[in-house]
Amino acid sequence: MDTTIDTAQNLPANAPPELPTSPGPGSPESYVHLAPPYRMDATRSNEERIEIIKKGIVIEHAAYTAAMDYAYWILSQPDGTPGRGMLLMGEPGAGKSTFGEELARACKGPIVMISAEGARSMREVYGRVLQALDGPVAKSMHTPDRELAVIRLFRALQVRAFVVDEIQDLAKGTQREHERVLLSIKYLSNTARIPLICLGAPESEQTFRMDKHLAKRLRPFKLPLWKLDQSFADLVSNIEATLPLRKASALRNEEALRYLIDISGGSLREIMARITCAAVRAILSGEECLTLQGLKDAEFPPARPGTGDGVNG
Numbered sequence: 001m002d003t004t005i006d007t008a009q010n011l012p013a014n015a016p017p018e019l020p021t022s023p024g025p026g027s028p029e030s031y032v033h034l035a036p037p038y039r040m041d042a043t044r045s046n047e048e049r050i051e052i053i054k055k056g057i058v059i060e061h062a063a064y065t066a067a068m069d070y071a072y073w074i075l076s077q078p079d080g081t082p083g084r085g086m087l088l089m090g091e092p093g094a095g096k097s098t099f100g101e102e103l104a105r106a107c108k109g110p111i112v113m114i115s116a117e118g119a120r121s122m123r124e125v126y127g128r129v130l131q132a133l134d135g136p137v138a139k140s141m142h143t144p145d146r147e148l149a150v151i152r153l154f155r156a157l158q159v160r161a162f163v164v165d166e167i168q169d170l171a172k173g174t175q176r177e178h179e180r181v182l183l184s185i186k187y188l189s190n191t192a193r194i195p196l197i198c199l200g201a202p203e204s205e206q207t208f209r210m211d212k213h214l215a216k217r218l219r220p221f222k223l224p225l226w227k228l229d230q231s232f233a234d235l236v237s238n239i240e241a242t243l244p245l246r247k248a249s250a251l252r253n254e255e256a257l258r259y260l261i262d263i264s265g266g267s268l269r270e271i272m273a274r275i276t277c278a279a280v281r282a283i284l285s286g287e288e289c290l291t292l293q294g295l296k297d298a299e300f301p302p303a304r305p306g307t308g309d310g311v312n313g
């Protein structure tokens, strides 16, 4: 693994009035440690940069990109092409829902995304689809009526894809409920002739074991639990290159990478949470870069405004 520490730093001359210890905003070109599309962000005010960091930036790591490329591929096939589908699996916090949301955001035309969390019957699943579409859904509405309403809405709104998150929950009912819900999902995507994109826990392939046809059309993809290897070093470099900090960070070394894996158990959610907190603290303190010590200190959130120098711990 390449564990070279990137020591390149930029120290623009002018300090902003609110934080004398922080380097002032230089020109975007001076932030060579950032990827070009993110350099402008580093020129913004502290408040704006903190907002950008808190909002989160989606990192297109290799496993994410492989899954997204396939999703785009099946979505780009002519309307009505049958049998299109995929199943994206990963541990909680791996980025499955983020993937679904990004797909829905980036895709032209509506994508319906629901969570099957706690849903064991098709009646509930249809209810959630209708809710997602702001369609009519009376409690008394029976399953066949719901099904009809869903199919009509899919057609009328020219829905491009059906995304079902937490798909493993469909297997938590009785065997009969499970069989019926799989049949209905298959019927729905066959009738609407749109791609079916399932997101779920690592064991989700088991959810489809009872329906070989459905299982076959769902190409499997996995989002990893991160470990200390080249891919993780690349992920962290990627993150460093997008965060609007004004100096080059120094996390691409074995000690810092190992620390991140240890505290997160490899979960991207935990990794991003710690890095986000460290990045906000780095702006508030004027340090303007991520370091191993900064990551350790970021176990604690920054102090509330007006209660100190903005950082504690």
Ligand SMILES: Nc1ncnc2c1ncn2[C@@H]1O[C@H](COP(=O)(O)OP(=O)(O)O)[C@@H](O)[C@H]1O
Binding pocket: 056, 057, 058, 059, 060, 061, 064, 090, 091, 092, 093, 094, 095, 096, 097, 098, 099, 268, 269, 270, 272, 273
């Ligand atoms: N591709 C990504 N790039 C950056 N951060 C991500 C990415 N995917 C997930 N995350 C972070 O992990 C958190 C959990 O992701 P989420 O999609 O909810 O996981 P899951 O649905 O697999 O439980 C997100 O809120 C975000 O902070």
Ligand SMILES: [Mg+2]
Binding pocket: 093, 096, 097, 098, 165
């Ligand atoms: Mg999720």
